[in-house]
Structure formats: C-alpha cells, structure tokens
Amino acid sequence: MSRRSLLGITVLVAAAAAVLPTTPAQAAGHTLVVNVAAPFRPVTHVASGGLYALAENNRPADSTLLPLRLNTNTQPPPGVGQRPNGQPPGGDAxxxxxxxxxxxxxxxxxxxDIYPNFPYQWVGWDDWLSKVxxxxxxxxxxxxxxxxVGWEIWNEPDYTWNTSAAGDFNAGWVRTVQRIRTRDTVTPIVGPSYATYDTNRMxxxxxVARDNNVLPDVxxxxxLNHSSAAVAGNVAAYxxxxxxxGISPRxxxxxxxxxxxxxxxxxRVSSYIAKFERAGVAAADRAFWYEYGTVNGLVVNNSEPTASWWMYKWYGDMAGSMxxxxxxxxxxxxxxxxxxxTRRRVDVVFGDESGTNSVRLTGLGALGSSVQVTLExxxxxxxxxxxxxPTTISNTTATVSxxxxxxxVPNMSATGAYHLVVQPTSGVPAYQQRYEAENASVFRAARLSASGASxxxxxxxxxxxxxxxxxxxxxxxxxxxxxxxxxxxxGYANGTGATSTQGLAYNGGAWSTVSYPPTAGWGQFGxxxxxxxxxxxxxxxxxxxxGSPFFGGGTGFAELDYIQLT
Structure with a gap:
C-alpha cells in the first residue's frame, strides 16, 4: 500500500441516452449482456467496504453509511500508531x-498498524510479540x-516484511498466529495480505501454514494493478x-x-466490483490513498456524497440475487x-467505457411485456x-420481446458510472418490504440455500x-x-421440536424476545x-x-428466511 497525496479527477458529464428495443447486432459499440434468469449468489454487497473507512467521532456520518450497506472494513488496532499521509493516528478498531x-x-x-511508519520499521521479536x-x-x-471478524497478521509482507531483521515471513506468521491463539482461540485469522498475487509465493x-496448523481462516x-483484468485469473490460480x-476452500x-x-x-471501480462478484470474492475494501474517515473518498465534509458514493448507493440498493x-x-x-x-426489479450498474454502447437484458419473462426503464x-x-x-438520463416505457x-447508452464517459433499473409498469410496491436474510449482515452464522426458501x-x-x-x-x-x-x-424454520427464542433490537434500542414455535424441520420454510x-x-x-452484547441469549435454535415490513 502506497500512501501519498494526489490530485483529484477531472469532471466529465454523461450525455443523454435512449431506450431502444434493438438487437445486439444493430447496436453500436460494445454490449454488456445481463441474464436476469441466471442468478449465481445472493446480494451481499461484497465490495462495499474500505481500508480505514471510519474514524473516531463518527466520521463520516451514519446517514452516509447506512445506504451503502457496508460489508467489511479494515481498521487499525487498539493503540494505533500508524500516521497515514502525515495524519495523526486514528481509526482505532x-x-x-x-x-x-x-x-x-x-x-x-x-x-x-500499531507501528507509526509505513513501510513498517521492525524493532524486534520481543517488541512485536509484546504488542500482539x-x-x-x-x-x-x-x-x-x-x-x-478477523486479526490481520501483517500487511503486504512481500513489500514491508524485514527478512534480514525478522527472519522468514512464513516462520514469522507461524509464530504470531501461535501467540494469538494462546489468548484468543475464537477470532478468525486473516492473511497473508500480499501486495500482489503470486502463485509460487502463495x-x-x-x-508452511498447513503443516504448522496455522492456515488463515480468510x-x-x-x-492494485492499475486494472481489474487480473482478478478472475488470480482467484482461479489461488x-x-x-x-x-488439500486445503478446504477459504x-x-x-x-x-x-x-x-x-x-x-x-x-473503473464498477468494473472491479463486477469481477469480484463473478469470481465469488467474499469481501473487498476500497484501497486507502488519502485520508481516513471518508470510506476513501465516498464522503466529503463528513456528510456530503461524492460522485462515487452514488455508485455504491446503487450497489447498496440491490437485493435478491446477483x-x-x-x-x-x-x-x-x-x-x-x-x-x-419479490419486487420483480432488475438493477444494473456499469461503466468503464466511452462512446455509444448497449446493455442487453435476457430472461425478463417474469416482468411482463411492458416495463419501466430508468437510466441515470x-x-x-x-x-x-x-x-x-445522480443525473437522470431517461425514464421511459419499453416493450419486452x-x-x-x-x-x-449513447455518449458514455469512461470515468462515469451508469445505473439501469427495469421493473414492471404496474404492481411494484412503493418501497422495499421484504428483506431476505441472506442479503443481510451475517455474523457467525451461515448463508445457505433451499428450494422452499424465499x-x-x-x-x-x-x-x-x-x-x-x-x-x-x-x-x-x-x-x-x-x-x-x-x-x-x-419467515423461519425451527427443527428442534420445541419453541426457540431470539433477541430482537432495532437502532440500538431495548431488547425484546421473538418466539419461534417448532416447524416441519430444518430448511423447510413457510x-x-x-x-x-x-x-x-x-x-x-x-x-x-x-447472542449479542447486552442480550442474555436466546434458547434453542431457529433459521431465518426473511423479514417483511408492512
């Protein structure tokens, strides 16, 4: 990770577009094909996160974060000493x-990041293990x-590990994980956090990690290769x-x-997100280059969205299946x-191209023959x-054939991002009412599939x-x-044969109890x-x-399908 101040990006404004029921052969430029009938995993907003995304004193404001449905942030440790770009230490996890x-x-x-400098300056093993x-x-x-949800052992060891002073990194990984596990056997271990992917090094x-029983859990x-083109190949190689x-999938x-x-x-970032989703990446954080406490440029003045914020907001609005x-x-x-x-709504976010291009949608049979198409x-x-x-480009009715x-989409700007929403012309709820459990933030539980689940x-x-x-x-x-x-x-399932309970709280308020009578079995919903x-x-x-802080704990067990607000 390099840390230095750079100039911003020049403003480019997208031009108008039209909705044309054409075939790909008739469309100019390039075509992105979307198969709505080919879901491949639940929406979890995997790439909505950031390195040093948050700072003390509630920066940025909650109101800017909630619409993004942040997945996972990487933050400095307690006792942070790191001074990114000359800023004072901050962002203590x-x-x-x-x-x-x-x-x-x-x-x-x-x-x-308990150390003040980057690249990190190694002091010695006694110092490091004491800090651990x-x-x-x-x-x-x-x-x-x-x-x-994790201890990140080191950052970019292929760039920042001092082999001459600290010895081999892999041996250092073993020693550090073993030290953590003497005190904390629960929190997942994540790494090795290489600056670049290299198959032989991996x-x-x-x-070494397998043979010493210290494999990372994540x-x-x-x-950071100036292009997202390597993502699929790197994931496949790993x-x-x-x-x-013989290592189970991490x-x-x-x-x-x-x-x-x-x-x-x-x-450009929309292209990264697309490749992370297709490759099955579980989480991804925006890189840190400037200042912390802004989700790395999504928010300015603590509460105002930048252009990139809107692209992530569109991502945050997605629900159902990718x-x-x-x-x-x-x-x-x-x-x-x-x-x-549940809403028969299609969302597409795209970009990284200039000129006149097209989005071809297939598998739209469930939406009917007439649809509302919004482009921004x-x-x-x-x-x-x-x-x-965002700028509304068009809002029209189109025929599905x-x-x-x-x-x-004529006159695209390669720096801008675009959002296409396709939904029926009638029968669409005024707001989202059903929220699938697998789309939610899930802590120490598992997203699973069942034909009878919503x-x-x-x-x-x-x-x-x-x-x-x-x-x-x-x-x-x-x-x-x-x-x-x-x-x-x-919506739930409870295969225990007896009533189970969970705690319910919202917006940090008081806890109440939800009771789940027994059902036909596990994974059987209705x-x-x-x-x-x-x-x-x-x-x-x-x-x-x-279980949760300030809650005494539920009884029995229950599986969650969805919540619906009416």
Whole structure:
C-alpha cells in the first residue's frame, strides 16, 4: 500500500441516452449482456467496504453509511500508531466499532498498524510479540464489541516484511498466529495480505501454514494493478493451489483494491466490483490513498456524497440475487446486476467505457411485456466534489420481446458510472418490504440455500451466544418511508421440536424476545411469526440474535428466511 497525496479527477458529464428495443447486432459499440434468469449468489454487497473507512467521532456520518450497506472494513488496532499521509493516528478498531455496529458493518483489525511508519520499521521479536499481547488483551476486554471478524497478521509482507531483521515471513506468521491463539482461540485469522498475487509465493506460504496448523481462516491479497483484468485469473490460480494442497476452500477477501488513478473513478471501480462478484470474492475494501474517515473518498465534509458514493448507493440498493453479466472483454465496458424477485426489479450498474454502447437484458419473462426503464449516471468528478444527486438520463416505457430488451447508452464517459433499473409498469410496491436474510449482515452464522426458501436462500447455524467474539446474529438494514409502527413478519424454520427464542433490537434500542414455535424441520420454510417494530423514517438496523452484547441469549435454535415490513 502506497500512501501519498494526489490530485483529484477531472469532471466529465454523461450525455443523454435512449431506450431502444434493438438487437445486439444493430447496436453500436460494445454490449454488456445481463441474464436476469441466471442468478449465481445472493446480494451481499461484497465490495462495499474500505481500508480505514471510519474514524473516531463518527466520521463520516451514519446517514452516509447506512445506504451503502457496508460489508467489511479494515481498521487499525487498539493503540494505533500508524500516521497515514502525515495524519495523526486514528481509526482505532475498538473506538470506531460502535459506529460500524450501528450501520451493520464487520471489521478486521490490521495488527502491524500499531507501528507509526509505513513501510513498517521492525524493532524486534520481543517488541512485536509484546504488542500482539497488548492488542489481543484490549480486544478481549472490549466486551461490547461484537463486529470484529478477523486479526490481520501483517500487511503486504512481500513489500514491508524485514527478512534480514525478522527472519522468514512464513516462520514469522507461524509464530504470531501461535501467540494469538494462546489468548484468543475464537477470532478468525486473516492473511497473508500480499501486495500482489503470486502463485509460487502463495504455494510456499500455504504449505508452511498447513503443516504448522496455522492456515488463515480468510485468504487476503490486494488488487492494485492499475486494472481489474487480473482478478478472475488470480482467484482461479489461488483456488487451484488451495485444492492441490488439500486445503478446504477459504473465503477470499481483497482488502485493498483500485490504484490511485482508479479509486475515485466510478466507471473503473464498477468494473472491479463486477469481477469480484463473478469470481465469488467474499469481501473487498476500497484501497486507502488519502485520508481516513471518508470510506476513501465516498464522503466529503463528513456528510456530503461524492460522485462515487452514488455508485455504491446503487450497489447498496440491490437485493435478491446477483445475476450473470457477460462483458465483451476483460477490459472496457463491464458491470454487475441483481434481480429482486419479490419486487420483480432488475438493477444494473456499469461503466468503464466511452462512446455509444448497449446493455442487453435476457430472461425478463417474469416482468411482463411492458416495463419501466430508468437510466441515470454519476460523473467521475473526484473525491472532493460533492454531488447532491445522480443525473437522470431517461425514464421511459419499453416493450419486452421474447424475454429480451436492449438499452442503448449513447455518449458514455469512461470515468462515469451508469445505473439501469427495469421493473414492471404496474404492481411494484412503493418501497422495499421484504428483506431476505441472506442479503443481510451475517455474523457467525451461515448463508445457505433451499428450494422452499424465499428467493432460494436463508441464514442458518445462528448458534452462538455468551461471548462477543462469537455471538451469532443477523442485521437487516431497512429503509421505510415514514416514521411509524410496522408489522414485521419473520419467515423461519425451527427443527428442534420445541419453541426457540431470539433477541430482537432495532437502532440500538431495548431488547425484546421473538418466539419461534417448532416447524416441519430444518430448511423447510413457510412458517411465520409477527411482531411490531417502531421505526424512524429512512434507514433502520434491525437485529435478530441468538447472542449479542447486552442480550442474555436466546434458547434453542431457529433459521431465518426473511423479514417483511408492512
């Protein structure tokens, strides 16, 4: 990770577009193909996260974070000494945890940032292991913090590890993990956090880690190659090495992505997100190049969105399943898409191309023959320019023929990002009412699939209570139009044969108990229970928990399918 100040990006404004029911052969330029009938995993907003995304004193404001549905942030450790770009130390994971918790975000603690310099200056093994003990002890004492999901052992060891002073990194990894495990046997270990992916280096690391029983629970490297084109190949290469060594599949977390000339370019970043989604990456963080506490350029003046914020907001609005997108090449136009079957709504975010191009949608049969098509854009105007709203390009009605529709987008700017929404012309709810559990923020539980579940997915193994490092809960970030009481219906399964309970709290308020009578069995859905929640207008966070700080713990076990607010 390089840290230096750079100039912002020049403003480019997108021109108007038209919706044309043409075939790809008639469309000029390049075509991004979206198969709405080909879902491949639930929407989890994997790439909505950032290195040093948050800073103390609630920076940036919660109101800017909730719409993004942040997935995972990487923050410095307790006792942070790191001075990024000459800024004072900040972003202590335990101090910003409360805000992360309020917005449904998990966080990983980057341990070497206890040192003040970058690249890190090695002092000695006694010093490092003493610091490891101090960081772990501080985390163990933070009994109200439950959203820490990993210890990142080191950062970019292929660039920052001092082999001459500290010895071989792989041996150092073994020694550090073993030290952590003497005090904390629960929190996942993540790494090795290479600056660049290299198959031979990865094979050597994994072999040593396997043979010493210190494999990372989550695999990390960075994608900072001035292009997203390498993502698919790197993921495939890693999976091949992992399999050849007899190692069970690890979640992949790209906790730094996009170079300095890419990070504030919505069109370019949309291409990264598309490739992360298709490759099955579990989480990804925007790289840190400038200042912390802005989600790396998504917010300016603590509460104003930049152009890039709108692209991530479109991402945050996605629900249901990610569906197949096929770009014409690894570079140029690319995008990611979702389909929410409960609203029959298709969202496509795309960019990284100039000129006249097209989006071809197939598998639209469920939407009917007449659809509303909305197209909007956000410019590549950089990290210091507030953008109050995206630009609406067109809002028209189009005819679906044979389940297909092609939308032509003239005069695209390569730096801007574009958002296409396709939905029926009637029968669409005024606001999202159903929230799938598998789309929510899931802590120490599992996203699973079942043919009888709403949208085909659910959350199970919500089993743990009694320790903030392994409490199991699910956070739903919901958006409602008015402040009032809502009936919340919960779809669930309970195969215990007896009534089970979970805790319910929203917006950090008081806990109540939800009871789940027994059902036909695990993974067999159709049963519901209902309760009442009093929500504020706009975004709210609703937690259903087997265990959570300030909650004594639920009884028995239950699986969650969805919540519905009416």
């Amino acid at each position: 335990l101090l910003v945890a409360a805000q992360g918790d309020r917005v449904g975000a998990a966080q990983v603690i980057r341990m070497p 003990d101090t960081m772990v002890t501080a985390r163990l004492n933070a009994t109200s913090v439950s959203n820490v 094979r050597t690391f994994l072999t 695999m990390i490297w960075h994608e 999976r091949s090495v992992e399999s050849s060594l 979640p992949i977390f790209i906790n730094e992505y996009a170079w300095t000339d890419e990070i504030d370019v919505p069109g 569906v197949s997108t096929t770009p014409p090449a690894q570079t140029g136009i690319d995008g990611f898409a979702s389909y929410d079957s 854009s956000t410019p590549g105007s950089g990290r210091t320019t507030a953008v109050s709203a 044979g389940g297909q529709l092609t939308v032509s 949208n085909g997915g659910y959350v199970g193994r919500i089993d743990n209570t009694g320790n903030p490092r392994n409490d199991s809960y699910v956070d739903f970030v919901v958006n409602v139009p008015t402040a009032r009481s809502y009936t919340m219906t919960i 049963s519901t229970v209902s309760t009442t929640v009093s929500l504020r207008a706009g975004y709210n966070v609703i937690r259903l928990a087997k």
